[in-house]
Amino acid sequence: MQIIPLPAFRDNYIWLLRAGSHAVVVDPGDAAPVLRYLADEGLSLAAILITHHHPDHVGGVMALLEHAAVPVYGPALETIPDLTHPVGEGDEVSVPALGLRLRVLDIPGHTAGHVGYYAAPALFCGDTLFAAGCGRLFEGTPAQMFASLQKLAALPGETQVYCTHEYTLSNLAFAAAVEPGNPAIAERIARCEAIRAGQQPTVPFPLAGELLTNPFLRAHEPAVVRQAEARAAGALASPVEVFAVLREWKNSF
Ligand SMILES: [Zn+2]
Numbered sequence: 001m002q003i004i005p006l007p008a009f010r011d012n013y014i015w016l017l018r019a020g021s022h023a024v025v026v027d028p029g030d031a032a033p034v035l036r037y038l039a040d041e042g043l044s045l046a047a048i049l050i051t052h053h054h055p056d057h058v059g060g061v062m063a064l065l066e067h068a069a070v071p072v073y074g075p076a077l078e079t080i081p082d083l084t085h086p087v088g089e090g091d092e093v094s095v096p097a098l099g100l101r102l103r104v105l106d107i108p109g110h111t112a113g114h115v116g117y118y119a120a121p122a123l124f125c126g127d128t129l130f131a132a133g134c135g136r137l138f139e140g141t142p143a144q145m146f147a148s149l150q151k152l153a154a155l156p157g158e159t160q161v162y163c164t165h166e167y168t169l170s171n172l173a174f175a176a177a178v179e180p181g182n183p184a185i186a187e188r189i190a191r192c193e194a195i196r197a198g199q200q201p202t203v204p205f206p207l208a209g210e211l212l213t214n215p216f217l218r219a220h221e222p223a224v225v226r227q228a229e230a231r232a233a234g235a236l237a238s239p240v241e242v243f244a245v246l247r248e249w250k251n252s253f
Contacts, residue, residue, distance in 0.1 A: 001098065003122060003162065005201050006033040011166040012056055013203060015124060022046045022097040026117070026124045027164050031060030035067060046097040050074030050083070051126025052111040057164065077113025087115060107152065109145025110135030116152070121160050122204070125152060130163045131205050132188070133171030134216040136251065142244035146219070149243075153217050157208030168192050168202040174253045175215050178227050178246065184212040219243045 006014040008030045015026040016037060023043040027050060028034050038045060045068045050058055052075060061072060061082050073093050076086030087093060089106035102117040107128045114135075116125040127135035128145075129152050137145055152161075172189045179185055188209065192202045210217055218224045219242040228245040229236050236242050 001100065003204075004037070005203065006037055007201075008033055009056055013162075013164055013166065013201060014060075015162050015164075017098060017100065018043055019098040019100070022095075024049060024095055024098060024100065025064070026162070027051055027057035027126060028060035028064055029054075029056035029058065031063035031067075034060060034064060038067075044068065045070050047093075047095045048072045049093065049102070049117055049124065050080055051116060051124065051128075051164070052114040053078040053080050054111065054127070057126065073117075075111075075113035075115045077108075078111060088113075089115075093117060105151060107148035109137055109140035109148045112139040114140075114148070118155065118159075120156070121158050122162060123152065123155060123159050123207070124162045126164050128152065128163075129161060129210070129214075130165060130171055131161070131168040131192075131202055132175045132185075132210070132214045133167055133250070134214075134247070137247060142247060143240050145247070146240045146243045149216055153207070153211060155207055157206065157211070159207040160204040161207055161210070162204045166201060166203065168205075169196060172213070174250050175213055177253065178215040178249075179218070179221075179223055181223065182213070184209075188213050215246055216243060219246065 001019045004016045008014050014028050017024045024047045071084050073085045074080045074083045076088045087104045091104040093102045102119040105116040107116045110127045175185045195202050219239040228242040232245045
């Protein structure tokens, strides 16, 4: 199985999984790059996976269905036109044409019904966990997003994270502001700057590195707590409160 990034819009990645002559796409916000790739490679589409309802994740579904009537999996708790298979926590998505089975994880916070898809070692987590960052809280609470990130952080360290935006360098700039003394962040900035200078994606990335560099997964670290408390000008009683301060801070960074 190969997993290919199809760049879309300014900084989205549509992930295309391929095996043999079949393909699956995750979050096709735009049909054009998908249809072009399928035609160029002689692949037929077998299924569409959706993580949440935002237009840059679902905008291409209708045009893809005109091309091929395939199952569309997506969060049962969100209103998504053309969804054929509503899914939620614990469900399994099976795509026999690719020999692919994915486990569905409920990871609300960015949106109320956001789901992820996990087929070890690959995790497709939409706009929940980014490299050195996390999605904005458009519909969920800090406690929900924090719990979702903790759920993802508990997956094996070798998990490869396929998020849907190239936000890595700006996220790392924020991570460095939160933890100026963290050498793993400085090292990751240097590595990712080199990757971007070569026009390559910084995604996917291993989960293990996130635990060392992503401030939103480090709300328990004393250095991160101190910075959040300084920002809030007061004591913070829990990692969720630290997380909430970090998320607000990032919004205005
Ligand atoms: Zn989104």
